Amino acid sequence: MESLNVFAARLWPTENRFVSGHRACQGCGEALAVRMVHSILGRNTMVASATGCMEIISSSYPDTAWSVPWIHVAFENAAAVASGIESGLDILAKKGRLPKRRITVVGMGGDGGTADIGIQALSGAMERGHDMIYICYDNEAYMNTGIQRSSSTPMGASTTTSPAGSLSIGQQTWKKNVPLIVAAHDVPYVATANPSFPFDLAEKVRKAAAARGPAYLHIFSACPTGWRMAPELAIAIGRKAVRTGVAPLYEIVDGRLRITVPTPELQPLRDYLKPQGRFRHLDEKTIAEIEKRVAEEYRKLENREGRKI
Amino acid sequence: MRRQSAKPKWTELAVGSAIDVPGSARYYKTGDWRSSRPVWNSEHCIRCGVCVIFCPEGCVLFQPDGYPNADLDYCKGCGICLHECPTGCIRMVEEED
Numbered sequence: 001m002e003s004l005n006v007f008a009a010r011l012w013p014t015e016n017r018f019v020s021g022h023r024a025c026q027g028c029g030e031a032l033a034v035r036m037v038h039s040i041l042g043r044n045t046m047v048a049s050a051t052g053c054m055e056i057i058s059s060s061y062p063d064t065a066w067s068v069p070w071i072h073v074a075f076e077n078a079a080a081v082a083s084g085i086e087s088g089l090d091i092l093a094k095k096g097r098l099p100k101r102r103i104t105v106v107g108m109g110g111d112g113g114t115a116d117i118g119i120q121a122l123s124g125a126m127e128r129g130h131d132m133i134y135i136c137y138d139n140e141a142y143m144n145t146g147i148q149r150s151s152s153t154p155m156g157a158s159t160t161t162s163p164a165g166s167l168s169i170g171q172q173t174w175k176k177n178v179p180l181i182v183a184a185h186d187v188p189y190v191a192t193a194n195p196s197f198p199f200d201l202a203e204k205v206r207k208a209a210a211a212r213g214p215a216y217l218h219i220f221s222a223c224p225t226g227w228r229m230a231p232e233l234a235i236a237i238g239r240k241a242v243r244t245g246v247a248p249l250y251e252i253v254d255g256r257l258r259i260t261v262p263t264p265e266l267q268p269l270r271d272y273l274k275p276q277g278r279f280r281h282l283d284e285k286t287i288a289e290i291e292k293r294v295a296e297e298y299r300k301l302e303n304r305e306g307r308k309i
Numbered sequence: 310m311r312r313q314s315a316k317p318k319w320t321e322l323a324v325g326s327a328i329d330v331p332g333s334a335r336y337y338k339t340g341d342w343r344s345s346r347p348v349w350n351s352e353h354c355i356r357c358g359v360c361v362i363f364c365p366e367g368c369v370l371f372q373p374d375g376y377p378n379a380d381l382d383y384c385k386g387c388g389i390c391l392h393e394c395p396t397g398c399i400r401m402v403e404e405e406d
Contacts, residue, residue, distance in 0.1 A: 009358035020368045020383035021334035026342070027387035032365040058334065062317065067332035198362055224387075232388030235363050 012198065013039045022065035023057040027231025029222030029238060030054060030137045033195040034108075037135060037219070040205040043068060046085055047106045050078035050113030053144040053223075054137060075109075075117045079125035079134050082107030086130045104209045105132040111152035112142045115178045126185040126214045133208045133215045136178060139223035147226045151176040154246070155290055157278045159226075164281040174293070182216040183252045183309050189215035191251035191260075196238030200249055200260055207251070220247040228277025240272040245298035250305075257304045266295055335383075339366070343386035345401040351376045353398035360390035360399065 017038035024031035034054055038045065047070045049055050055072050058065035073081045086105040092098045107125065109118050114136035122134060141159050142148040149162040153171045158164035162171040183190045189211040193201040201219070208215035220241060222234040229237065241247040242261055246269070249261040269291040273279040282290075323329050347360075347369075354376055360369045361377050368383035369390055379390070391399040 009362045010356075012358065012362050014370075016367050018367070019332040019335045020366045020380065021337045021339055022366075023334075023337075023339065024365060026385045027389055028365050032363065035365070035367050059328070060334075061326070062328060063334040063337055064328045064330070065332065065334035195363075230388075232392040234365070234387070235389055235393050 009198075012202075013042075015039050015042060017041070017043065017045070017066065017068050018058065019065050019067060021063070023060060024053070025223075025225045025231070027222075027224045027234040028053075028057075029195055029224075029234040030110075030139055031057065032234070033137055033193075033201070033219045033221045034058075036195055036198055036201055037106075037205050037217075038068065040202050041068075041104055041106065041209060044101055045069075045104045045106055046089075047071070047108060048073055048078050048081040048085060050107075050109030050118055051075040051144075052110035052113050052137075052142075053139070054108065054110065056144055075113050077121045078107045078109045078113060078118055080121040082132050082134065083125040083128060083130040086132045105130075107132060107134045109134075109136060110142075110144070111136060111138040111140060111178075112150045114138075115152045115176050116150050119178075119181075122182070123185065126182055126187050126216065129187075129213050131213055133205075133217060134182075135217045135219060137219050137221050138178075139221050139226060140175075141223075141226050143223050143226040152178070155293070156273075156282050156286055158281060159278070169282065169286055170278070179216065179218045179252070180309070183255070185214075186255065187216060188213040188254055189251070190218075191216070192218045192220065192247065192249055194220045194238045194242055194247060194249060196235045197242065197249060197261060204251060204260075207253070226278070228280075229275045233275050237272065237275060240267070243267045244269050244272040245294050246272055248298055248301055250301060252309060255308045256306060257301070257309055259301065259305055263298075266298060269294060338382045339385055340380075340382045343381075343384055343404060345386050345388075345403045346381060346384060347379050347386070347388070347390050347399050348402050349376060349378055350398040350400070353396050355396055355398075357395060359393050359395060363389050363393050365389065 018035040045068045149159045154175045158170035164170040191204040224231040245266040250259045368380040
């Protein structure tokens with residue numbers, strides 16, 4: 001897969017729906033993921049975006065980085081608004097007031113807007129079966145407001161509200177598994193993606209757009225500012241996250257799980273933790289503990305492969 | 310394409326303060342955030358496009374001569390292109406002024 005990335009990069013569409021001039025930090029993996037997703041989805045797209053980094057960097061008034069229709073909504077209801085847009089388009093199409101073409105409705109949010117605050121609206125939209133995509137850009141904390149922990153923050157990460165110190169290792173709970181929560185709604189398409197594997201991501205975005213019914217994408221996106229690492233490592237760290245089993249890439253089509261980038265031999269977790277300042281304080285014992293759990297989770301995923309979830 | 314003036318009067322605002330110019334952020338040049346800029350060595354470049362695909366700004370593009378180069382109006386100098394380049398033909402040059 002990595003070699004395919006190197007040699008087929010020229011096949012990437014040049015269409016850019018998330019233009020240069022947005023205010024993301026240097027080396028923002030999330031801005032990269034948004035750009036990739038929307039160059040695949042193209043112009044017949046409508047986006048409802050929850051509050052978060054992607055809202056503040058792309059729409060500082062009077063500018064917008066979007067060249068598709070985009071609406072900013074409150075933190076908790078991006079999925080609800082996207083489902084409303086989908087229903088509205090449906091009615092307008094029935095009345096013959098829209099040209100006959102497929103319009104992809106996208107709801108997007110960060111991990112806070114998906115796993116914590118927006119999970120009720122997300123669950124509702126998935127359960128009602130709207131023909132939409134919900135995309136979660138997971139950078140593992142509330143980066144926009146200054147790196148507060150979310151339920152998506154991994155064990156051991158130091159954030160401003162779960163600081164590491166002599167009595168604490170940082171975040172003390174495990175990461176919430178949102179893709180499997182959404183898969184439990186029995187939706188046609190659920191996938192995890194990563195901008196470090198662009199062709200895997202592109203295929204998943206196309207499948208999600210083609211699915212009739214709700215689709216969910218969970219995109220692991222590096223945040224150099226919040227993870228306290230050098231900005232040029234944003235892509236490399238995403239690759240490491242897949243290879244160490246921290247953020248495995250899989251898709252669940254009609255309830256059947258398939259690992260799209262298999263990693264039979266997990267790399268040592270230290271390679272992933274070491275460049276990141278948020279894990280700097282971890283001692284050997286804690287790293288071994290986390291590594292054991294990560295490997296366990298990955299084996300569980302492998303056992304589920306091909307079977308109905 | 311018209312950009313809304315920096316401080317429009319309330320009578321000039323669209324209903325709901327909607328922004329009616331798509332992609333107007335491209336008028337905001339983020340290039341001055343940069344402390345060093347990437348420079349391509351076209352002798353070693355194999356034109357694979359990895360830098361084009363991984364640029365978070367979308368500012369590295371294939372130029373008419375077939376080689377990629379960064380639009381320095383927007384490049385924030387993150388160095389991802391340099392780190393991901395398989396041939397190592399990119400180097401970062403510090404901005405002097």
